[in-house]
Amino acid sequence: MDWHQLWTIVSLPDNIPIVGMIFILPFFTWYGLRQAFANDRLIDRLEADPDLAKTHHRKVEPFQKGWARELHVWPYLLRMEFLAAVIVTVILMVWSIALDAPLEEPANPSLTMNPSKAPWYFLGLQEMLVYFDPWIAGVLMPTLIIIGLIVIPYIDENPLGNGYYTFRQRKFAIWTFIFGFIILWSTMIVIGTLIRGPGWMWFWPGMTWDHNRVIFEINRDLHEIVGITSQPWIGLFGGAVVGGFFAVSGYACHRLITATAFSRKILERMTLAQYVIMQALLIIMLSLPVKIAARLLFRVKYVWVTPWFNI
Amino acid sequence: MDETNGSKGNVKTAAPKTDGNGNGARTILGVTVDPDAIKQKAELDLKAARQPTKTDVYQSIFRVKHDETPRSRTLGVLSNVFLHLHPAKVNRDAVRFNFTWGMGGITFYLFWVLTWTGVLLMFYYHPTKVQAFRDILYLEHDVPFGKLLRNMHRWAAHAMVLTVQLHMFRVFLTGSYKKPRQFNWSIGVILLVLTLLLSFTGYLLPDDQLGFWAVTVGTNMARATPMLGHEGPFGPQFGMTNYNDVRFALLGGSIVDANALLRAYIWHCIAIPGFAATFMIVHFWRVRKDGGISGPAPMALEKEIKPLRRR
Structure with a gap:
């Protein structure tokens, strides 16, 4: 256990946001879901008791009859905003006095930094480079993440949960977002920052970053493992495997989408185009953990090898 | 009178x-x-x-x-130009920290902090290979409060990337992207991308090893753009070389050098802040026009879902 190495990584000023993220993200996930569960309990009561639904103001926050439903922005909201600005300023001041922004030696194209890392918020993408070629990890996936985020409101046809925390009414949506944001995006940023060392090799927390370390592992293409050797068949085999992955995970996603009576009802509201786009995005998102598992467990390099591109 | x-x-x-x-x-x-x-x-x-x-x-x-x-x-x-984006009154529970987490407002405040510290930093900075790194040294050692200024700019940038993601997480958990706010979510995704780009373009400006290699790693991915990069799928077939592909356009050259520094500077200080400010105006305007912040809204029940009317 190399505590000094661990401290060197964790205390690097540029890594503070990631170390902070390890605590902040679980906190806010808990903070949001706690309110969601509280609301779910009230929803249960309201659905069981139609009379209560008519008399109750349908929020978990307490409400007295004499109270106004709305407050004046001045002063009730503006004082909160002012307070937030003051607190943020104080935090920034203390942070800026305590920790110095990093400055390395002058740029030198002939002296490669090892490891040379992108800014921390792109380390998830850089980590993806281990598993996919750059055109997928660096171009296709970011584009699809942006497009996928933009279309979320246009493919989510569930009218419930509009403007309040809830888990029960939006199970599929919330699981999908937490999977994509926390489990994939944020975890891979943490791995890329804290775990990946020289040569982008995997160093568990506490392992010494050994610049001379060599890892003896041979990654093979899937067709080599199976034993196909000549080109048209390699390409066709890979295409079939990728097609099979789309079919299987599409089926799995469909089973998830239609798991409950409620989600089947939502599916009925969706157009074919909405369904196809959602499936495509879900399958491509799933391809990342599947490829990670294939690499880490079976040492698979490429699944689909063609003369033009490799996946 | x-x-x-x-x-x-x-x-x-x-x-x-x-x-x-x-x-x-x-x-x-x-x-x-x-x-x-x-x-x-x-x-x-x-x-x-x-x-x-x-x-x-x-x-x-x-x-x-x-x-x-x-x-x-x-x-x-x-009647106040700075406050008039607020409504006169807000939902009583919307003022509470636990609903909004204050992350949208904090992000906007951090944008202001970054604008002001950035303007002050610009007084001392020349985007040229000869002077850029020396300017940072000058800032750190000779300019009164120069070190504090630079630290604050960097940490506020990190914090902004974090708060923007938390804001998005909250908006998702409360279902605030649902009708009628779909379009504003999409604007928000663009603002997220612009935030990341702002931070990324600023990374190169100190012209040190850290920024140089981060930007080298980042822009090397652009080589692999399908059809538009010289190492991407179908890139060579489209006539892409090191001297005419999309990476060349980003860097203003085939390596990260003086032109890349100037381009990063102009993107960072003029173009992207301009775009971001424009989209922010739309974002805030739409928050008001779509009916203010989404909640906490009274909970809807499953049996109250209205049948969908297709256009």
Whole structure:
């Protein structure tokens, strides 16, 4: 256990946001879901008791009859905003006095930094480079993440949960977002920052970053493992495997989408185009953990090898 | 009002006192000087100074009275250019921290902090290979509070990337992207991308090893863009080389050098902040036009879902 190495990584000023993220993200996930569960309990009561639904103001926050439903922005909201600005300023001041922004030696194209890392918020993408070629990890996936985020409101046809925390009414949506944001995006940023060392090799927390370390592992293409050797068949085999992955995970996603009576009802509201786009995005998102598992467990390099591109 | 602007005093003193020796009034070089009248005016001025809110100067600036009546609280927000993006009143529970987490507002505040610290940093920075790194050293060691300024700019940037993601997480958990706010979510995704790009373009500016290699790693991915990069799928077939592909356009050259520094500077200081500000205007405008912040809204029940009317 190399505590000094661990401290060197964790205390690097540029890594503070990631170390902070390890605590902040679980906190806010808990903070949001706690309110969601509280609301779910009230929803249960309201659905069981139609009379209560008519008399109750349908929020978990307490409400007295004499109270106004709305407050004046001045002063009730503006004082909160002012307070937030003051607190943020104080935090920034203390942070800026305590920790110095990093400055390395002058740029030198002939002296490669090892490891040379992108800014921390792109380390998830850089980590993806281990598993996919750059055109997928660096171009296709970011584009699809942006497009996928933009279309979320246009493919989510569930009218419930509009403007309040809830888990029960939006199970599929919330699981999908937490999977994509926390489990994939944020975890891979943490791995890329804290775990990946020289040569982008995997160093568990506490392992010494050994610049001379060599890892003896041979990654093979899937067709080599199976034993196909000549080109048209390699390409066709890979295409079939990728097609099979789309079919299987599409089926799995469909089973998830239609798991409950409620989600089947939502599916009925969706157009074919909405369904196809959602499936495509879900399958491509799933391809990342599947490829990670294939690499880490079976040492698979490429699944689909063609003369033009490799996946 | 007429008390305070001194018009009464004028009427009194306007009556000329013809006998030069009586009551202290006398004529010096053709100008009538009456100490009593001057004393009277001074008393009026003093009286007005005790009620500054009634002076013409005050009223010309603030236009309306600020007391604790609902009308004046409303006008205080609506007649102020900086506050008028707020509604006059908000949902009582929306003021609570636990619903919004304050992350959107904090992100905007951090954008302001970054604008101001950024403008100050620009005074000391030249985007040239010869001077950039020396300017950072100068900032750190000679400029008063220069180190604090640079630290604050960097940490506020990190914090902004974090708060933007948390804001998005909250908006997702509360389902606030649902009708009628779908379009504003999409604008928000673009703002997220612009935030990341702002931070990324700023990374190169110190012209040190850290920024140089981060940007090298980042832009090397652009080589692999399908069809537009010379190492991407179908890139060579489209005639892409190291000297005409999308990476060349980003860097203004085939390596990260003086042109890349200048381009990063202009993107970072002028172009992207301009785009971001424009999209922010739309974002905030739409928050208001789509009915203010989404909640906490009264919970809807499953049996209340209305059948969908297709266009």
